[in-house]
Amino acid sequence: MSKVYYPYSEFKSDLKVLVQKIDKEFDAIIPIARGGLSIAQMLGEYYDLREVYAINTIGYNDTQKLDEVKVFNIPDLQDAKTVLIVDDIVDSGDTLVEVLKVLQKQYPEVTFYSATVFYKPTACIEPTWWVKEPKGWIEFFWSEDLKS
Amino acid sequence: MSKVYYPYSEFKSDLKVLVQKIDKEFDAIIPIARGGLSIAQMLGEYYDLREVYAINTIGYNDTQKLDEVKVFNIPDLQDAKTVLIVDDIVDSGDTLVEVLKVLQKQYPEVTFYSATVFYKPTACIEPTWWVKEPKGWIEFFWSEDLKS
Numbered sequence: 001m002s003k004v005y006y007p008y009s010e011f012k013s014d015l016k017v018l019v020q021k022i023d024k025e026f027d028a029i030i031p032i033a034r035g036g037l038s039i040a041q042m043l044g045e046y047y048d049l050r051e052v053y054a055i056n057t058i059g060y061n062d063t064q065k066l067d068e069v070k071v072f073n074i075p076d077l078q079d080a081k082t083v084l085i086v087d088d089i090v091d092s093g094d095t096l097v098e099v100l101k102v103l104q105k106q107y108p109e110v111t112f113y114s115a116t117v118f119y120k121p122t123a124c125i126e127p128t129w130w131v132k133e134p135k136g137w138i139e140f141f142w143s144e145d146l147k148s
Numbered sequence: 149m150s151k152v153y154y155p156y157s158e159f160k161s162d163l164k165v166l167v168q169k170i171d172k173e174f175d176a177i178i179p180i181a182r183g184g185l186s187i188a189q190m191l192g193e194y195y196d197l198r199e200v201y202a203i204n205t206i207g208y209n210d211t212q213k214l215d216e217v218k219v220f221n222i223p224d225l226q227d228a229k230t231v232l233i234v235d236d237i238v239d240s241g242d243t244l245v246e247v248l249k250v251l252q253k254q255y256p257e258v259t260f261y262s263a264t265v266f267y268k269p270t271a272c273i274e275p276t277w278w279v280k281e282p283k284g285w286i287e288f289f290w291s292e293d294l295k296s
Binding site: 033046054058146 | 156163167179181182183186188189190191192193194198200201202206220221223224290291293295
């Protein structure tokens, strides 16, 4: 698959598109770490929401396609009614599906939405809001810019 | 105090300086949300560390100088020996002091270091590594760039 560098300037433009699409309000934003961290920081500032609580996932097998996703560092959502989960990309969809499953089980009274920049239509789940399809393997600025 | 816009390009340069200063290795990076989220994402990628676990703080009084800081969503550090706490700025230092206090109490066997981009010499604590002093009120790109 071809590699496509994704600079901050494009990220900023895409987040402006994303916030135009998002037509709900939230009590908290949950970034899936690490991919969703920068997005969550910018959306938290945009919506003036201090309630940005990260969650972690790890695949059972680190070297191959991840069949099983473990979710941990689950934030305290006892005061939240509506929550936005954010990540950089929904690729297979396995991570988002598992995060939603774990959160909905622990917080059945909370309504969860999801937002990503990239979404692959072959994924097993579609985020509530997304901006575009990836055209190749995305090399995000946060992965690349300290190397050069 | 004069406002100083802090663009992504400068942030990237400053993080390159920061990683040159950092002369330890870590098992985990803990961003203080929201300020440390983007830094932690980039450092996590740079050090190839998936263990990026955010922590939250809130002041007891949201509208004035915060006298008391509550720390919550404390991550699971049971497998970590050395941990880097990151934030955008150490201003008064109250937040970093309280985060360190809470983490050291819960994980007395863990060694904690800290890194920020900005540090005010009038703060009550100096991060282990930092890049520069703020010359005015910093308007970070993550706060500003979706507004325009």
